[in-house]
Amino acid sequence: MTKRGGVPFGATMVGRRAYRTVNEMSPDEELVNSIAADVMTALTAQHFFQFLDDAICPLASEQPAAACDGTHSITTAILNNHGFDSDDISDVIAVLKSKGGCCDCEVLYNAAPESRLRSKYWTRRAAHIHSDNSD
Numbered sequence: 001m002t003k004r005g006g007v008p009f010g011a012t013m014v015g016r017r018a019y020r021t022v023n024e025m026s027p028d029e030e031l032v033n034s035i036a037a038d039v040m041t042a043l044t045a046q047h048f049f050q051f052l053d054d055a056i057c058p059l060a061s062e063q064p065a066a067a068c069d070g071t072h073s074i075t076t077a078i079l080n081n082h083g084f085d086s087d088d089i090s091d092v093i094a095v096l097k098s099k100g101g102c103c104d105c106e107v108l109y110n111a112a113p114e115s116r117l118r119s120k121y122w123t124r125r126a127a128h129i130h131s132d133n134s135d
């Protein structure tokens with residue numbers, strides 16, 4: 001069990017379920033903090049944020065964009081496709097929420113290291129400021 005490289009997400013989570021039984025005094029927050037870095041590493045390695053970005057803010061303009069419905073339904077679907085089980089998914093969502101990603105679009109705005117959605121947002125804002133200042 002020391003094999004590394006191509007190890008699926010679940011392998012980084014060994015010991016997590018044991019940890020869970022020790023949560024009487026400080027509940028989920030401590031768990032979330034303890035796994036956040038690993039979760040983000042796994043999500044980045046599996047290009048999760050790119051898939052989410054592609055769904056909500058597709059590169060090809062003719063491709064229909066998925067609308068955020070205020071939940072993590074797109075996030076959940078992508079994680080399902082990547083073999084995350086429901087325990088993994090609830091951990092991932094807890095971590096994303098702790099980073100301000102309270103729904104699919106907020107994941108891209110707040111939790112993702114970078115996203116097209118956020119870049120576009122700031123491009124629009126900057127353009128707006130420029131046009132306000134120009135006359």
Ligand SMILES: [Zn+2]
Nearest residue numbers: 068103105106
């Ligand atoms: Zn949203």
